[in-house]
Amino acid sequence: MDYQVHTLPNGIRLLYKHAATNITHTCFVINAGARDEQPHKDGLAHFIEHLLFKQTERRNTNQILNRLELVGADLNAYTTKEYTCIHASLRKQHLERTLDLFEDIIFHSTFPEEELIKERSVILDEIASYQDQPEEAIQDDFEGMLFKGHALSNNILGTEESVNQLNREDIAGFIASTYNTHEMVFAVIGDYDFNKLIKLAEKYLGVVPANTSAKVRQKPGKPKGELLRFQKPISQTHGVIGSLAYDSAHQHKSGLLLVNNLLGGMGMSSRLNLEIREKHGIAYTIESNYTPLTDTGIFSIYFGTDEEKAAKAMKLIHKELKKLRDNKLGALQLHQAKQKFIGQIALAEENRLSLIISMAKSLVDFNCIDTLQQVFDKINIVTAEQILEITNEVFDEASLLTLLFEPKD
Structure with missing residues (x-):
């Protein structure tokens, strides 16, 4: 097997x-993430x-931060719409030290009022x-x-007003209702005996x-396509064009990942980069992104350009989207x-921290993890006909939402 899993009696x-x-x-x-607020x-x-x-009940801030840094390890965390992730990179012999700290901060934090006040200011x-x-803001x-109108619209950082109102009661309620042990994964990539890891996990x-409190997430509705403009004290125009996309379990997820990579993904040879940056020279940054969530997805194209070039950039973007909707890819294309996408995925496996986090999220969402070969197989079976279907659904002109940040006059 490519990985091993053990479930503790409490569900972790x-x-x-x-x-x-x-x-x-x-x-x-x-x-547990921003959409659960x-x-x-x-x-x-x-x-x-x-x-x-x-x-925590056993450590102050300095003791928490020094616990891993004193042995040269790196500790960090982040929050998304759907997850909270604490992660660390360390020398092999310091895993028990790390798990001891993870258990302490996740399950024994005390959230003193003086720290709430300081951290509000930081945020x-x-x-x-x-x-x-x-x-970033766009x-x-x-x-x-x-x-709009759904919990997924929440800014992960919150707003000045909302952050100033958060208190210990809010924290306790959120943890009680969303930090469900059967939806937690402790994941390790390294050189260990699995049975010893099990004993370590059981100990801590x-x-x-x-x-095991029940968590209910409502699926968002479909927004209407529209163009929204906002003036900002900036020197360039920034734009995002996009729409709702497939969820993480959808049969067309691999196909849309492939299309996104072809259109505006990694590297300099994407269609958008070749057309808008290389051919016309009207944008330094032009990229597309597809983020699948558990019950929906986000497809978006971002660009930044001079104010007088923005209309042309948008026209060229829509031209590329129309090409994909109207023309079936040839066999060679x-x-x-x-081959390009598979090669990039294979190289990304070298980033072992990203890999193990991705595997842990997959275990949370699907209770299984695709091997690298299974990922390749799903990409290889995508057909030109399926890509036409995908592009006509996701890139439909009538459903595209466009947001522009424009310089003030």
Whole structure:
């Protein structure tokens, strides 16, 4: 098998993938994110992620931060719409030290009021920093409009108003209702005996009380296509064009990942980059992205250009989308697109931290993980006819939402 899994009595799962290396990458993935926040509690999941590093029943902030840094290990965390992830990279012999810390901060944080006050200030600075970066802010605003009225519209960082109102009661309620042990995965990629890892997990995680509270996530509705413009104190026009896309379990997910890579994915040879940057020289950055979620997905194209070139850039983007909707890929084009994408995926496996986090999320969502060969097989069976179907569904002109940040006059 490509990986091994052991489930503890409380539902927490241990995921292990062997790698012959002295460096270990590990993560703790919790199926709780911004979309699980109650109304007017925007930013709560991210707020908790920050506070996990502040104080526990056994450690203060300095002891938490020094626990791994003193042995040269790297500790970090992040929050998404659907997950909270704590991760670390370390030398092989320090895994028990790391798991001890993971268990402590996730299950024994005390969230003292003085730390809440300090961390609010830090997050407000983080929000201000993002607002100063239009290429970042426009992505958040685009998703807010794409999912308007739904919990997925929540900005992961929250707003100044919502963050200032978050309190310990909110934190306790969110953890009780979303930190479900059967939706947690402790994952390791490294060189260990799996039975010894099981004993380690039982020692530190087996004592955690089970929490199996039911979590209900509502699927978002489909927005109407429209063009929205906002003036900002910026020097360039920034734009996002996109729509809802397939969820992570959809039969066409692999096909859309392939199309996205062909259109505006990694590398300089994507269609959008060749047309808009290389041929016409009207945008430094032009890229497309597809993010599948558990019950929906996000497809988007981002570009930044001078104000007077924005209309032409949008026209060229729509031209490329129309080509994909109207013209079936030839056999050679399809083969080349598959080979390029498969090669990029194979290279990405070298980033072992990203790999083990991705595997842990897959275990949370599907209770299984595709091997690299299974991923390749799913890409290889995509047909030109399926790509036509995908592009006509996802790139439909009538459903595309366009958001522009334009310089003030």
